[in-house]
Amino acid sequence: MVTKFGLPSEAANRAGDSITDSTSAAPRDTEALARQLREVDVVLTQIREAQRFHFMPAHVAGTDGCRTFETVSAEIGQLREQAEHLRRKEAASVVEWIRSSIALYGLTPEDLLA
Secondary structure: OEOOOOOEHHHHHHOOOOOOOOOOHHHHHHHHHHHHHHHHHHHHHHHHHHHHOOOOOHHHHOOOOOOOHHHHHHHHHHHHHHHHHHHHHHHHHHHHHHHHHHHHHOOOHHHHHO
């Protein structure tokens, strides 16, 4: 009989491999492995939650490039500055258009408020 590792089952048993076709140790090993996998899953879930809520620094959590409150706040500040710059620039264009329209049509303040 050959194991999944390609070893004869006798050699596999000598090497400590419990995966053979008919040993009584296999069910116990399967249960132990299943228990260990559940424990690992719990730890991984806790790590994922910590990463999600940024309890660990990105370089520790392995989430480099992940957006945090701090980075988003900085981006918001930069976008506000850009928006204000664009608003002033566009407002200057609008004011220039209004002035030229007033001059072109000879409009008075009374015309605008009527």
